[in-house]
Amino acid sequence: MRQNDTQNLALMSTLPGFAEVRSLRAHFTSFAFEPHAHAEYVLGTVQDGVQRYSHRFGESYLQPGGLFTINPDEIHSGAPALQSGYAYRVVYVPQQTVLEAFADVPGADHPRYFLRPEAHDPELARRFSYAMSLFDEDYPENRLEAESHFVACLRDFFTRHAVPDDAEHVGANVRLAARLKCFLYEHAAEGVSLDELAQEAGLSKYHVLRTFKAATGIAPHAFLNQCRVGLARQALEKGHSLTEAALAAGFSDQSHLSRRFKALVGMSPGQYRRQLSR
Missing domain, CATH: 2.60.120.280 (Regulatory protein AraC)
Structure with missing residues (x-):
């Protein structure tokens, strides 16, 4: 759009x-x-x-x-x-x-x-x-x-x-997805392969994809991008430049960060950084 x-x-x-x-x-x-x-x-x-x-x-x-x-x-x-x-x-x-x-x-x-x-x-x-x-x-x-x-x-x-929330309603797939989300967040900056995610879960990569999306509503790579945007936002809040924030979050370049950031935050990284300085 x-x-x-x-x-x-x-x-x-x-x-x-x-x-x-x-x-x-x-x-x-x-x-x-x-x-x-x-x-x-x-x-x-x-x-x-x-x-x-x-x-x-x-x-x-x-x-x-x-x-x-x-x-x-x-x-x-x-x-x-x-x-x-x-x-x-x-x-x-x-x-x-x-x-x-x-x-x-x-x-x-x-x-x-x-x-x-x-x-x-x-x-x-x-x-x-x-x-x-x-x-x-x-x-x-x-x-x-x-x-x-x-x-x-x-x-x-x-x-x-x-x-x-006493967690009684949380099923096995939701608990597994929660563990995988932690794994993705911890390794967001360096990137994660589907095989690594499957090894962490102890399941086939096909099973991991089905389970993760069924429990969360999005695919693992979409959640990984979300984690990276969060890391970039934290870097900007600490005063880092746009280039530094992109690299710290595992994006290949600043333009890649800008596309993902705006799609999830509603503003560009530059706009977000300027608002922090007000």
């Missing part, structure tokens, strides 16, 4: 007061994300327009009031459903941050799991949008109010729409 950058805007930043949480504010009219996943929970809302949203259950159309509720490592993608596009606001929240948010709740020491990748909760969507507007417009003047609203929204995302 040809992308018109004058009609696609994505702004990524660290959420003030929450150094471990990333925030994305975006408006897309032609850009489509490739299927991908994140190590963190993805929480957010569509603020304008309609997004066509693909996930493990099929496809949904999110309008204002629709919430993103995506678990770590859950494959998803998104694209505009209308020519006018859509605008949304998303935060990426590490699992440890969620556990800390529920530290005062007895018996809430299990990770939480969203049963569906989207939820209809207009009241929470309005509160979440308001909290994000405080960070955008009135922070740090209203720092306490912004941070308090965000924590309250975070807890309501999980108390209203998630359940404790």
Whole structure:
């Protein structure tokens, strides 16, 4: 898909007061994300327009009031459903941050799991949008109010729409895929062959391909590219140049990094690096 950058805007930043949480504010009219996943929970809302949203259950159309509720490592993608596009606001929240948010709740020491990748909760969507507007417009003047609203929204995302994840529902194929994902991440910079992945799993390469895709929704090479983009993003956040980030992540050159990075992050590596310096 040809992308018109004058009609696609994505702004990524660290959420003030929450150094471990990333925030994305975006408006897309032609850009489509490739299927991908994140190590963190993805929480957010569509603020304008309609997004066509693909996930493990099929496809949904999110309008204002629709919430993103995506678990770590859950494959998803998104694209505009209308020519006018859509605008949304998303935060990426590490699992440890969620556990800390529920530290005062007895018996809430299990990770939480969203049963569906989207939820209809207009009241929470309005509160979440308001909290994000405080960070955008009135922070740090209203720092306490912004941070308090965000924590309250975070807890309501999980108390209203998630359940404790005790791992009893996780089958053998999912556990195997989780182990292989760790292996791919650990060796992302140097690359992994299908034979090496099969040896790690103790299965034939044909069985590995079928099992991995059935459990995750994407092929191993697509997950490897995702890991490499994550490594490049970390390198950029540490102040490395685009060339250094590409090499550190195992990409053959900067142009290869740029193509993969934008398809998964929604902006080019150069745009991402410039936003970090603001």
